[in-house]
Amino acid sequence: MNSTTILPTTDLVRSLRDLTAERKVLVLVDANTKIHCLPLLADLNFDATLELPAGESSKSHHQLDRIYSSLLKHAFTRSDMIVNLGGGMITDIGGFAAATYMRGIPFVNIPTSLLAMVDAAHGGKVGINYQGVKNYIGSFAEAQSCLIAPEFLQTVPEQELRCGYAEMIKHAILRGGSMYEQLRTTDASRWKDNITADSIRDSFQFKISIVKDDFQESGLRKILNFGHTIGHAVESVMHASSQPINHGEAVAIGMCCASMLSEKYTGLDPEIGANIRTYVYELFGRRAMSNGEIREIARMSRTDKKNAEDSLRMVLLEDIGKPVYDISVPESDILTVLTQYQDRL
Ligand SMILES: NC(=O)c1ccc[n+]([C@@H]2O[C@H](COP(=O)([O-])OP(=O)(O)OC[C@H]3O[C@@H](n4cnc5c(N)ncnc54)[C@H](O)[C@@H]3O)[C@@H](O)[C@H]2O)c1
Numbered sequence: 558m559n560s561t562t563i564l565p566t567t568d569l570v571r572s573l574r575d576l577t578a579e580r581k582v583l584v585l586v587d588a589n590t591k592i593h594c595l596p597l598l599a600d601l602n603f604d605a606t607l608e609l610p611a612g613e614s615s616k617s618h619h620q621l622d623r624i625y626s627s628l629l630k631h632a633f634t635r636s637d638m639i640v641n642l643g644g645g646m647i648t649d650i651g652g653f654a655a656a657t658y659m660r661g662i663p664f665v666n667i668p669t670s671l672l673a674m675v676d677a678a679h680g681g682k683v684g685i686n687y688q689g690v691k692n693y694i695g696s697f698a699e700a701q702s703c704l705i706a707p708e709f710l711q712t713v714p715e716q717e718l719r720c721g722y723a724e725m726i727k728h729a730i731l732r733g734g735s736m737y738e739q740l741r742t743t744d745a746s747r748w749k750d751n752i753t754a755d756s757i758r759d760s761f762q763f764k765i766s767i768v769k770d771d772f773q774e775s776g777l778r779k780i781l782n783f784g785h786t787i788g789h790a791v792e793s794v795m796h797a798s799s800q801p802i803n804h805g806e807a808v809a810i811g812m813c814c815a816s817m818l819s820e821k822y823t824g825l826d827p828e829i830g831a832n833i834r835t836y837v838y839e840l841f842g843r844r845a846m847s848n849g850e851i852r853e854i855a856r857m858s859r860t861d862k863k864n865a866e867d868s869l870r871m872v873l874l875e876d877i878g879k880p881v882y883d884i885s886v887p888e889s890d891i892l893t894v895l896t897q898y899q900d901r902l
Pocket residue numbers: 587588589590593594611612613616643644645646647649669670671672673676677678679680681682683691692709710711712713714717720804
């Protein structure tokens with residue numbers, strides 16, 4: 558069983574020292590976390606530090622190969638450890654390298670982006686992108702520990718913070734209750750006020766509570782894909798465009814489309830659906846996509862790993878706090894809601 562702790566960086570250094578005692582440690586960073594986060598761990602001596610270029614395109618087999626090479630070069634064995642110091646890109650690829658090197662070595666996640674703190678660093682899904690498809694190669698492997706220091710957020714660019722906030726919104730919609738009310742009743746322009754140690758804890762604890770009963774995603778865990786079936790397709794298609802989109806913005810589009818489909822398929826009150834969309838549009842604005850891109854996104858939504866054979870299975874809402882999964886939706890309806898999203902630009 559792994560442990561997840563939220564703590565100041567001084568305590569994080571102490572915890573990490575205990576966790577890494579008497580073993581070799583490779584710390585994985587990207588170009589930004591090397592500058593902004595690694596210095597806060599300067600009191601610790603790592604046997605190897607590997608820097609990947611920042612950004613989603615580093616979640617690749619080429620960078621994975623660099624990690625394996627570094628582990629081999631430093632003669633890492635199964636008793637050694639990888640420390641993933643970064644956002645979701647680093648925790649995903651670093652976790653996958655750890656899960657597969659010598660059939661698995663321990664790893665610790667130190668998420669440094671909001672998205673990784675509330676989502677990516679938890680739940681054991683690790684992997685890389687392949688041939689333009691998100692997370693196509695991967696595994697399930699839990700970090701031995703996850704150490705969260707909200708201080709790291711001080712250097713995260715606003716656009717990236719907003720991405721993490723999209724996942725906090727997703728968790729709040731799925732959980733409902735005070736978590737959703739807190740977000741909904743705060744003026745969208747003051748969204749950053751909602752990012753506190755307590756709200757970060759609520760958000761990742763919600764994810765952990767869902768994952769603990771369904772680690773391999775055979776049932777309930779699927780609800781965490783709310784907004785992601787279409788969102789991943791948006792991310793993949795727009796990744797190749799001249800104006801790439803980041804994960805959070807793509808999920809925001811996915812949640813808007815899922816709310817429209819929920820009104821049609823699962824009886825979501827249209828007023829609640831409209832509230833979700835208004836809130837998300839205020840935060841993220843709306844992205845123009847060409848008709849060709851929309852068609853490609855609809856087609857690509859069907860390649861999502863969660864689909865059963867030919868039918869597209871989605872997570873929709875009966876209400877706030879009442880998600881339902883495995884709802885069959887035809888590709889033509891995906892096209893319709895994407896077009897509706899586009900028409901309202
Ligand atoms: N495994 C899962 O369950 C899961 C869940 C959600 C998302 N993800 C994955 O997570 C990734 C997205 O995560 P992300 O948004 O953290 O991406 P990311 O790791 O690319 O980080 C976003 C940007 O923020 C920078 N950054 C991170 N921490 C920083 C800091 N403290 N100061 C300054 N800059 C900092 C990074 O260098 C990068 O430029 C995607 O690949 C997505 O598929 C995985």
